Amino acid sequence: MSRPGFVLEVDDRTPPLLVHEGLGFRMEDFLLGTRVVYPPEPIGGVPDVEGAIREALLHPVECEPLPELLKAGMRLTIAFDDVSLTLPTMRAPDIRQRIIEQVLTMAADAGVDDVALISANAFHRRLTPKELEHIVGERVFRSFYGQGLLTNHDAEDHDNLTFLGKTEKDEHVVTNKRAAESDLLVYVNVTLVSMEGGHKSVGVGLSSYRSLRHHHNNETMVNSRSFMDHKNSELHASAWRMGRLIGEHVKVFQIETSVDNNVFPKPYNFLMKREWEWSIRDQASMLGVRRGLAVAPQRMRHKIFHDLRAPYGMTGINAGAVEPVHELTIAKVHEQQLVEVQGQTDVLVLGVPYLGPYNVNSSMNPVLATCMGLGYYFNSYRGQPVVRRGGAVILYHPLDEGFNQLHHPSYVDFYEEVLAESTDPAVVGQKYEAQFAEDPWYIHLYRTSHAYHGVHPFYMWYWAAHAMDHVDDVIWVGGNRRAAARMGFRSASTLLDALEMASDTVGPSPSITYLHNPPHLIADVR
Amino acid sequence: MLALEMYRSLPRTVAGKALGGRLPMVGAMATPLRLVTIEPPRVERPGWARLRTRLSGICGSDLGAVSGRTSLYFSAVVSFPFVPGHEVVADLMDDCEDLPKGTRVVLDPVLSCAPRGLEPCEECASGHPNRCTRITVGNLAPGLQTGFCTTTGGGWSQQLSAHRSQLHVVPDGYSDEQAVLIEPTACAVHSALRADIAPNARVLVSGAGSVGLLTTLALRELTPAGEIIVVAKHGHQRELAVKLGATEVVTPTEVLRRVRRLSGAFQLEPDYSRGYLLGGVDVAFDAVGNRASLETALHATRAGGRVVLSGMPASADLSAAWFRELEIVGTYASSPTEPGGRGAFGLATELVAHDAVAQLAKSVAPYPLHRWREAVDHAQSAGRLGTVKVAFDPRKRG
Numbered sequence: 001m002s003r004p005g006f007v008l009e010v011d012d013r014t015p016p017l018l019v020h021e022g023l024g025f026r027m028e029d030f031l032l033g034t035r036v037v038y039p040p041e042p043i044g045g046v047p048d049v050e051g052a053i054r055e056a057l058l059h060p061v062e063c064e065p066l067p068e069l070l071k072a073g074m075r076l077t078i079a080f081d082d083v084s085l086t087l088p089t090m091r092a093p094d095i096r097q098r099i100i101e102q103v104l105t106m107a108a109d110a111g112v113d114d115v116a117l118i119s120a121n122a123f124h125r126r127l128t129p130k131e132l133e134h135i136v137g138e139r140v141f142r143s144f145y146g147q148g149l150l151t152n153h154d155a156e157d158h159d160n161l162t163f164l165g166k167t168e169k170d171e172h173v174v175t176n177k178r179a180a181e182s183d184l185l186v187y188v189n190v191t192l193v194s195m196e197g198g199h200k201s202v203g204v205g206l207s208s209y210r211s212l213r214h215h216h217n218n219e220t221m222v223n224s225r226s227f228m229d230h231k232n233s234e235l236h237a238s239a240w241r242m243g244r245l246i247g248e249h250v251k252v253f254q255i256e257t258s259v260d261n262n263v264f265p266k267p268y269n270f271l272m273k274r275e276w277e278w279s280i281r282d283q284a285s286m287l288g289v290r291r292g293l294a295v296a297p298q299r300m301r302h303k304i305f306h307d308l309r310a311p312y313g314m315t316g317i318n319a320g321a322v323e324p325v326h327e328l329t330i331a332k333v334h335e336q337q338l339v340e341v342q343g344q345t346d347v348l349v350l351g352v353p354y355l356g357p358y359n360v361n362s363s364m365n366p367v368l369a370t371c372m373g374l375g376y377y378f379n380s381y382r383g384q385p386v387v388r389r390g391g392a393v394i395l396y397h398p399l400d401e402g403f404n405q406l407h408h409p410s411y412v413d414f415y416e417e418v419l420a421e422s423t424d425p426a427v428v429g430q431k432y433e434a435q436f437a438e439d440p441w442y443i444h445l446y447r448t449s450h451a452y453h454g455v456h457p458f459y460m461w462y463w464a465a466h467a468m469d470h471v472d473d474v475i476w477v478g479g480n481r482r483a484a485a486r487m488g489f490r491s492a493s494t495l496l497d498a499l500e501m502a503s504d505t506v507g508p509s510p511s512i513t514y515l516h517n518p519p520h521l522i523a524d525v526r
Numbered sequence: 527m528l529a530l531e532m533y534r535s536l537p538r539t540v541a542g543k544a545l546g547g548r549l550p551m552v553g554a555m556a557t558p559l560r561l562v563t564i565e566p567p568r569v570e571r572p573g574w575a576r577l578r579t580r581l582s583g584i585c586g587s588d589l590g591a592v593s594g595r596t597s598l599y600f601s602a603v604v605s606f607p608f609v610p611g612h613e614v615v616a617d618l619m620d621d622c623e624d625l626p627k628g629t630r631v632v633l634d635p636v637l638s639c640a641p642r643g644l645e646p647c648e649e650c651a652s653g654h655p656n657r658c659t660r661i662t663v664g665n666l667a668p669g670l671q672t673g674f675c676t677t678t679g680g681g682w683s684q685q686l687s688a689h690r691s692q693l694h695v696v697p698d699g700y701s702d703e704q705a706v707l708i709e710p711t712a713c714a715v716h717s718a719l720r721a722d723i724a725p726n727a728r729v730l731v732s733g734a735g736s737v738g739l740l741t742t743l744a745l746r747e748l749t750p751a752g753e754i755i756v757v758a759k760h761g762h763q764r765e766l767a768v769k770l771g772a773t774e775v776v777t778p779t780e781v782l783r784r785v786r787r788l789s790g791a792f793q794l795e796p797d798y799s800r801g802y803l804l805g806g807v808d809v810a811f812d813a814v815g816n817r818a819s820l821e822t823a824l825h826a827t828r829a830g831g832r833v834v835l836s837g838m839p840a841s842a843d844l845s846a847a848w849f850r851e852l853e854i855v856g857t858y859a860s861s862p863t864e865p866g867g868r869g870a871f872g873l874a875t876e877l878v879a880h881d882a883v884a885q886l887a888k889s890v891a892p893y894p895l896h897r898w899r900e901a902v903d904h905a906q907s908a909g910r911l912g913t914v915k916v917a918f919d920p921r922k923r924g
Contacts, residue, residue: 413787416780441792 002041005339005521010034015275018286020351020518021396021478022364023301024293025271027286028396028495034512035345037386038274039521042260043336045313049095052317053102056255060320061328066103066186066253072111074183078103079153079176079206082121083131084357085190086259087518091309095257096188097137099317103186103255104140116178117150120187120205123212123446123453124358125407126152131361155208155453156443163210164249167241171214176206180250189256191329193376193520194228194337197256198326199243200236207242209437209455214238217433218425221462222469226379228522230330243322255319256329259312260336261519268308272519298401305354306361334522341386341523346510347502348387348471349495350377352397353518358452358460363401366483367411367419367460373397374474375463377515383525385470386513392473392502394495399476399483406450410442414457415486423488425458425465433458473505528895528920529683531562532591533607542594557592559610561896566686567609567679571643571665573690575622577631581706581892582681583613583917584905586737586815587838588673592902596838604674605667611681611918612673615696615705616688623690630696632708633688634871635671636859637678641689642666653863655691656716671859682895684920694871703887704878706917707740711874711883712860714740717811717836718749719864720857726752727808728789732781732822734758734767736914737836738813739886743877746771753788755807757781757822760909762889769882778822785826800825802846809834817842827852890915894922 008014016027017036030036046052057066070076080096083089100117107115117136119127132150133141144150153176154160162180164173179185179202187205191197204212214220215238221227223234230236246252264271268289270282278286293301316332318325354364356372364372373395378385387393403412414436418428433455436442442454468474468488475498476484479491492498502510515521541556568576588610590596612635621627638655639646642664649657662668669675672688679686696705718741723729729751731738738756745751756772758764764775776784782801786793791805802825810823815837823833824846832853847854860870877883891913893901898918905916 413783417784417787435787439787440790441786444792 002043005038005040007339007341008036008038010036017275017514017516018271019349019396019514020353022352022369022398022401023298023305023354025290025351026396030495030514031499031512034514035341036514036516037339037341037521037523038516039261039339039519040336042262042313042519043315045260045315046317049098049314050102052314053099056317056319057102057106060253061318061324063253063320066319067106067110069184069251069253070107070110070112071183074112075114075181076107076112076184076186077116077118077179077182078186078188079118079120079179079202080135080188081190081196081201081205082119082124083127083135083360084124085196086192086310086312087355087357087360088263088308088310089134089360090259091265091311092134093137094135095190095259095314096135097140099188099255099257100136100140103188115149117144118176118179118206119152120201121152122205122207123155123209123456123459125446125450125452128450153206154447156447161208165245167245169238169241171238171242172210173242173245174208174210175202175246179206180246182250184253185250186253187255189254191256191258191333193380194230194330194333194522197329198230198236198240199322200239201254202246202252203239203242211242213437216459216462218429218462218465221425221465224379224466226381226385226466227463228379229382230326247322252322253319254322254325255317256325257314258316258329258332258336260315262312263310263519265308265311302363337520337522338382338524339521341513341525344384344388344525345386345391345513346388346506347392347394347499347512348378349394349512349514350396351517352377352395358456359404359407362404362407364397365401365403365408365411365415366399366480366487367415367457369395369397369399370487371460371463374467375460377517378464378467380515380517380521381523381525386515386523386525387471389470390472390505392475392505392510393467393471394475394477394498394502395479396477398478399480399491407452408457409445409451410436410439410454411452411457414461419486419488425461425468428461429458473502475501527564527566527684529562529564529609529679530895530898530918531560531564531607532610533558533560539594542592557594557902559592559898559902561898566684567677569666569677569687569689573623574687575690576619577614577616577686577688578619579611579614579616579681579684579686579918579920580630581615581702581890581917581919582611583706583710583915584901585613585710586735589902589905590815590838593906600670603661603668603670605669605676608669608674608676609680609683609686610673611683611686612671613706613709613917614672614681614686615702615708616681616686618693619685622693625690625693625695630705631693632696632705632871633672633681634692634694634712634860635673635709636692637661637666637669637671637675638691639664640691654861656859656861682898682918694875697875700878701887703890704884706890707736707878707883707887707915708871708874710736711740711744711877712870713737713857714744714836715748715870715873715877716860716864717741717834717857718744719866720855721749721809721811721832721834722865723749723751723809725750728753728755730755730757730781730785730807730810730823730826731772731813732757732810732819733813733837734760734763734775735814735909738811739763739766739770739914740883741811741813741836742767742772743770743880743883747877747880748873755781755785755788757819760912762912763909766882766886766914769885770880778818781822782826789828791828799843802826804829807831811836812839813837816840824852886914889913890917892917892919892922894918895920
């Protein structure tokens with residue numbers, strides 16, 4: 001029986017608490033009275049995954065069973081979430097593989113020959129063959145990849161994009177031509193956090209800049225309270241309008257899954273346990289890992305962490321019409337991640353781990369670290385932000401991993417050139433976004449190499465826009481001073497130093513709340 | 527009189543070349559330069575006068591000669607021993623045609639047909655004495671400029687000689703430090719105008735020493751250039767570059783990336799070699815004169831563009847010039863008939879009144895002659911030490 005998340009108040013018996021900071025972690029002594037929000041323990045996956053998948057496909061929500069939708073001679077497209085999910089990468093077999101295999105089996109039984117699989121990566125980097133194989137499995141990969149039927153979506157391949165029309169808010173809706181011209185579009189999703197899934201799957205994953213610019217911008221993100229709560233998110237409202245319009249053109253059979261909080265395999269599972277409950281073995285593991293990381297060169301630490309494969313359990317699967325399916329998915333995600341928190345805090349403390357959606361098999365550069373901390377973690381709330389308006393956020397990350405030239409070439413220019421001029425998301429967006437979005441070199445690298453699209457760093461910066469608008473101070477503990485300053489933040493050596501620095505903003509005795517993640521949690525702030 | 531003299535010394539030239547400016551003081555000691563007491567130079571011919579040096583700058587070409595980096599190509603157009611110093615502000619010690627004794631002047635150092643007492647050669651007759659073909663003959667010893675000729679002396683001494691055709695009066699109100707920048711500014715004017723910049727052309731200036739900064743000013747003030755991207759290593763250079771008209775200032779490590787982004791070019795990374803762009807700026811200036819800077823200019827210029835050699839050039843990989851069909855434009859000294867008809871010195875004299883040049887002039891570091899080793903060391907590391915121009919002030923005692 002898993003235990004729900006809870007809020008601990010640090011007292012004199014509380015041991016040092018684990019805080020993630022990039023390719024490592026530290027044991028931090030929090031001040032007395034600090035609130036520590038722990039995520040619920042893993043609620044456990046369904047025991048019979050194959051059976052649950054079959055059940056979902058045969059008894060979908062507000063939709064005909066999948067076999068009834070499959071007809072000989074039809075054109076079927078299966079799109080799936082890309083490598084940005086799950087985090088860490090799921091231990092094989094990936095849920096998407098299991099689902100796709102069953103969908104293909106049903107398609108084969110129905111005599112469907114025209115089948116294509118598309119990674120819905122939007123402006124994310126193209127997946128490598130190995131990454132595609134990990135998601136869809138060896139058999140599917142072998143059958144489709146060589147024939148060119150397993151591909152990455154190319155948001156700059158204008159010959160293979162279709163303009164479907166405009167929403168009632170005048171938003172252009174562009175989607176993958178193959179998907180739009182299919183008789184049935186099956187979307188295979190993994191909802192790791194509540195931002196994902198729903199109409200965002202097809203509406204964003206298979207779109208182009210012409211569509212993305214309507215909701216991936218500063219104004220939308222500032223007005224999304226938060227983007228982890230799709231009913232109060234401008235981002236999602238726009239994606240929903242687009243998704244409904246897409247639904248008028250192509251039948252979408254949405255398959256959504258949710259996973260539990262079982263993110264770290266042994267012997268790293270102490271990372272998701274409550275510190276005072278660590279067994280002798282957990283403590284030994286912690287000490288061993290900590291010592292090992294302290295002496296390991298950065299490249300080895302990178303490998304240690306990025307080779308981790310999460311033993312996720314699938315907590316739920318629902319298929320059918322997009323919107324009712326998504327409501328069921330979100331309920332399951334909330335069951336796993338929601339923690340009730342009473343009232344806001346003056347200072348929010350966050351540990352930024354080694355991994356985010358955009359540095360899988362890559363490096364967490366300062367812009368991505370900001371996106372992870374001030375974007376994903378800050379926005380992991382329902383109701384109101386954990387920190388009060390005008391408060392301070394203290395983040396832990398060394399900001400020292402540099403930039404991956406293969407994956408993030410435009411990030412370097414964004415960091416060196418754009419942030420040197422202004423860190424205001426609105427200002428940089430207005431002046432530079434179009435330049436980066438239309439830069440032929442970035443487009444070339446996105447299409448032919450494994451680079452994120454040129455405009456992607458702007459989106460990461462917008463992701464943090466709500467936080468930057470909401471708080472008055474952002475301080476990185478252990479962060480590279482130059483990197484922090486470049487981004488308009490400050491850095492401190494220790495938590496106490498950071499609190500001292502923040503005292504100008506929040507006073508000498510602020511209330512402090514530490515969100516103890518990962519695993520992921522959503523603070524339901526009352 | 528006291529003077530610094532360059533003399534022939536193979537061991538010192540080789541040692542200087544080996545050490546370059548890398549070892550403070552030691553590098554300066556291993557140069558064929560010495561402080562001597564010599565007879566003041568005097569040219570007893572019409573139009574010549576004696577000058578008493580007020581300030582004389584140390585230029586990149588001087589440092590090249592001192593450290594043995596200058597190409598042996600130039601060995602045929604100098605005469606040893608000579609007193610260096612061609613950036614000179616001085617007082618006339620004699621009446622000189624229309625200029626009375628005591629007039630403060632700066633020097634156009636080129637020793638063309640007129641100073642040599644020759645009938646104008648084709649280049650001099652066409653108004654380009656900087657291209658004179660008679661710089662080794664006539665009444666003077668060989669020498670491309672004052673400061674490389676044994677007959678005339680140079681500015682790194684208490685006294686030198688100059689011909690009326692070389693003299694330009696310094697307006698009242700100009701400090702000596704401003705005045706000493708007129709000659710390098712005239713060279714920058716010449717470079718900028720030689721580049722034949724098209725309206726709104728995108729220009730790269732590789733280097734932000736005095737040549738690069740003054741070229742930036744000349745480009746902004748005298749040409750219709752659009753974006754001017756300046757490559758600067760040091761903080762004060764960045765600040766000055768912006769004040770002088772740069773639209774972007776980048777470091778040497780980010781220049782290709784930045785030009786690529788600004789111009790929408792593609793960047794290639796060849797094996798074991800410097801990256802280059804397909805596309806890039808319309809015109810690039812090498813204002814340093816070393817291999818890295820010249821290759822930066824070559825590699826950042828679009829096909830069919832122009833690369834201007836403002837600094838005395840070093841050897842470099844010219845593949846881009848061939849492959850991208852680049853125009854290589856040499857610019858040497860200055861001309862009395864620049865495009866537009868005006869002389870470079872006249873234009874330069876106006877430009878040094880610019881506020882940013884006045885600020886730059888305040889940072890000129892003057893040294894007495896006997897502290898020449900420190901001065902040369904300082905000049906070798908001028909950028910790092912926050913200086914744009916180091917000069918000798920032979921009037922100073924300590």
